[in-house]
Amino acid sequence: MRVIECNGLTKVYGRAKALNNLSFTIEENKITGLIGRNGAGKSTLLKIIAGFLRETSGEIKVFSEKPFNNLMVSANVIYIDDQMNFPTALTLKEILNVCPTFYEKWNHELAGRLFDYFSFQSAHYYNDLSKGMKSTFNMIVGLCARCALTMFDEPTTGMDAAVRKDFYRALLKDYISYPRTILLSSHHLNEVEDLLEDILLLKGGREYLHMPIGELKEWAIGIQGLTGKINEWAENKEVIYTKNIGLDRTYAVVRNTLSDTEAQQAKTSGLSLTPVSSSDVCVYLTSKTKGGIDDVFSED
Amino acid sequence: MSLVKTSMLDIVINLYKYKLKAYKQVFMSLIFIQLLAVLFSFNGVGMMGSSTESIEIDVQFYSADLVITFTILWAFITAILITTSAYKNDDFAFVTNRLSSNLSNMVFLLTASIVGGITAMLSTSLMKIIMYLFGGHGHIAANLSLSEVVLGYSSTILYILLFSGLGYFIGTLVQVSRIFVAVIPGIFIGAGILGAGSRGFEWVKSIYQFIFTEPSILLFVLKVLVIVGLLFTGSIALSNRMEVR
Amino acid sequence: MILNMDGSQPIYLQIAEWLEREILNGNFGSDQKIYSQYQLAELFTINPATAAKGLTILAEENILYKKRGLGMFVSPTAKEIIINKRKNQTLKKLVLEIALEAERLDVSKEELIQMINDVNTGEAGE
Numbered sequence: 001m002r003v004i005e006c007n008g009l010t011k012v013y014g015r016a017k018a019l020n021n022l023s024f025t026i027e028e029n030k031i032t033g034l035i036g037r038n039g040a041g042k043s044t045l046l047k048i049i050a051g052f053l054r055e056t057s058g059e060i061k062v063f064s065e066k067p068f069n070n071l072m073v074s075a076n077v078i079y080i081d082d083q084m085n086f087p088t089a090l091t092l093k094e095i096l097n098v099c100p101t102f103y104e105k106w107n108h109e110l111a112g113r114l115f116d117y118f119s120f121q122s123a124h125y126y127n128d129l130s131k132g133m134k135s136t137f138n139m140i141v142g143l144c145a146r147c148a149l150t151m152f153d154e155p156t157t158g159m160d161a162a163v164r165k166d167f168y169r170a171l172l173k174d175y176i177s178y179p180r181t182i183l184l185s186s187h188h189l190n191e192v193e194d195l196l197e198d199i200l201l202l203k204g205g206r207e208y209l210h211m212p213i214g215e216l217k218e219w220a221i222g223i224q225g226l227t228g229k230i231n232e233w234a235e236n237k238e239v240i241y242t243k244n245i246g247l248d249r250t251y252a253v254v255r256n257t258l259s260d261t262e263a264q265q266a267k268t269s270g271l272s273l274t275p276v277s278s279s280d281v282c283v284y285l286t287s288k289t290k291g292g293i294d295d296v297f298s299e300d
Numbered sequence: 301m302s303l304v305k306t307s308m309l310d311i312v313i314n315l316y317k318y319k320l321k322a323y324k325q326v327f328m329s330l331i332f333i334q335l336l337a338v339l340f341s342f343n344g345v346g347m348m349g350s351s352t353e354s355i356e357i358d359v360q361f362y363s364a365d366l367v368i369t370f371t372i373l374w375a376f377i378t379a380i381l382i383t384t385s386a387y388k389n390d391d392f393a394f395v396t397n398r399l400s401s402n403l404s405n406m407v408f409l410l411t412a413s414i415v416g417g418i419t420a421m422l423s424t425s426l427m428k429i430i431m432y433l434f435g436g437h438g439h440i441a442a443n444l445s446l447s448e449v450v451l452g453y454s455s456t457i458l459y460i461l462l463f464s465g466l467g468y469f470i471g472t473l474v475q476v477s478r479i480f481v482a483v484i485p486g487i488f489i490g491a492g493i494l495g496a497g498s499r500g501f502e503w504v505k506s507i508y509q510f511i512f513t514e515p516s517i518l519l520f521v522l523k524v525l526v527i528v529g530l531l532f533t534g535s536i537a538l539s540n541r542m543e544v545r
Numbered sequence: 546m547i548l549n550m551d552g553s554q555p556i557y558l559q560i561a562e563w564l565e566r567e568i569l570n571g572n573f574g575s576d577q578k579i580y581s582q583y584q585l586a587e588l589f590t591i592n593p594a595t596a597a598k599g600l601t602i603l604a605e606e607n608i609l610y611k612k613r614g615l616g617m618f619v620s621p622t623a624k625e626i627i628i629n630k631r632k633n634q635t636l637k638k639l640v641l642e643i644a645l646e647a648e649r650l651d652v653s654k655e656e657l658i659q660m661i662n663d664v665n666t667g668e669a670g671e
Contacts, residue, residue: 030594031592047545051397052392052543052544052545053543053544053545054541054543063303069397069398069399069540069541070397071306071308071311071395071396071397071400072303072305072306074395074396074397075304075305075306075311075395076303076304083545084393085386085389085390085392085393085545086390086393087322087323087390089321089322089323089324089325090321090322094321098318098321098322098394099394101314101317101318102311102314102318102394102395103304103394103395104304105304141393148302148303148304168590169590172586172587172590172591172592173587176583176586176587176593194556194589194590194591194592194595195590195591195592196592197592197594197595212594213592213595214555214556214557214595214598217554217555218555267645268645275554
């Protein structure tokens with residue numbers, strides 16, 4: 001079953017297009033990573049899916065229904081971000097006790113155990129928590145709600161490394177025991193990529209790549225050698241990044257369409273091939289120029 | 301994948317129950333404001349004295365009108381407050397849509413009006429007791445029939461509800477566009493100044509008369525309920541397409 | 546074991562290789578049930594689909610076989626297949642790398658063979 005279907009989705013703020021003719025579908029019970037630079041439209045997309053924002057044009061369906069102002073969608077979707085709002089008058093424990101009245105599948109026992117594990121105090125108030133602790137509390141709510149569609153927007157903001165690790169593991173464990181569709185947006189692809197099944201890469205409000213994460217790792221290949229040779233070799237290939245190393249050598253990243261023999265030929269002709277990590281591929285694909293920040297500093 | 305099915309009624313009831321807990325500071329401020337009003341009222345709202353050569357008559361009027369006025373003000377501000385995005389977003393941390401959020405707010409405001417009305421009237425009794433115990437003035441005129449009591453309570457509640465409805469509508473307007481932050485006070489003050497003398501602003505007076513000088517209690521109830529209904533419906537219509545968070 | 550997360554090799558391949566090592570080391574005998582995709586996912590904090598892909602690769606190579614509803618089992622010829630595969634693919638690739646590097650460094654064939662011999666005798670001497 002398709003959990004999210006969107007077709008030509010566009011969202012305009014004033015004159016800027018936050019989402020620009022975006023089309024993709026998300027299948028049931030997959031963990032999909034939503035990756036993109038700041039301002040790529042990740043949060044806007046998630047908020048439209050959650051029914052908070054209204055699309056300007058195009059079509060969006062969540063559980064086959066339009067999400068905006070939809071009670072069924074709201075009951076089956078939870079959206080967690082670092083601007084979560086919880087009532088200031090309730091203590092942390094009271095907030096957790098409110099949750100099961102709204103979320104039918106709420107796992108109260110798990111919530112309690114996570115609450116204790118991360119050493120929250122029942123009588124504390126949400127607004128008094130540090131940024132990282134807020135994120136951790138949000139994460140508990142997001143996990144324990146067990147919504148059919150669970151969305152985390154930069155969930156690890158402010159968390160320290162240990163808590164981040166705990167979060168990823170908790171997410172995975174609860175996903176295994178209770179499979180659901182999860183959308184996870186993050187700047188740290190290298191941290192989350194092992195958890196993901198699919199990746200959805202946004203650039204400028206458009207879908208740039210949507211594929212299993214395993215394929216992303218083989219999507220591009222790095223090649224290094226003498227500049228002249230690289231230029232000759234890469235002539236009819238899709239180059240996504242280049243960088244000069246020393247005086248006469250170049251490192252280039254090209255789309256990996258090489259056959260084994262081609263790779264072998266490259267190797268024997270003195271070029272070295274290296275795999276490119278998923279997060280590097282994403283950085284290269286989403287940067288505006290092929291040289292990255294170096295282009296800013298180059299004179300010509 | 302099994303999807304949770306919901307009904308509007310369940311959600312509204314859930315939100316309402318949650319708001320009774322989450323908005324408890326609203327009731328705290330009610331207590332504070334009413335106590336303050338009671339305190340002010342002991343100054344007396346009026347005084348009348350006459351004296352002949354041998355007798356001096358000194359009449360002091362005490363009334364809980366101030367408590368009711370303060371409570372109305374409280375209801376008005378509370379209603380505006382819960383339309384602000386901080387409160388609205390609290391709802392959207394959980395399960396809701398705009399309609400259920402609005403409906404639960406309205407039930408909450410109704411509850412608040414009833415509580416505010418009853419406590420405001422009770423503070424009248426409180427004042428009488430205090431006057432009786434500590435005032436040292438002989439006679440307290442306070443004999444009311446049951447029907448008068450019911451009438452007093454219900455009309456107080458309705459006044460409070462009316463102003464909470466007005467506050468809710470104004471708050472929603474402001475949420476729709478910030479322009480109303482300037483426009484609404486402008487209208488009120490302008491109407492107040494101009495309406496006092498000029499004939500062009502007769503309508504302000506007629507609105508006032510339409511609501512507040514209705515001699516028939518049934519008609520009064522009907523009028524208030526219709527107006528409150530219109531204000532709430534207007535608020536729902538205005539906010540139903542609004543984006544949140 | 547901690548997976549190599551630097552992105553040099555897809556996780557599912559690392560999983561497959563890890564399982565191969567487990568079989569070679571004798572931690573799993575023939576016809577013994579091997580980890581499920583969910584156990585692997587938990588073990589390495591990876592997506593179950595990725596773990597499944599690792600298992601599928603081994604099943605395609607007949608190192609594992611599937612029993613419907615029961616899971617994956619180590620095939621009787623698993624060790625043999627793994628050893629053959631490693632000889633023909635992994636070792637060949639490594640040798641190619643060595644040969645290329647030797648060429649770049651102007652190391653002669655004889656020298657290279659001598660080096661390999663040294664390594665072997667060094668090991669035997671311990």
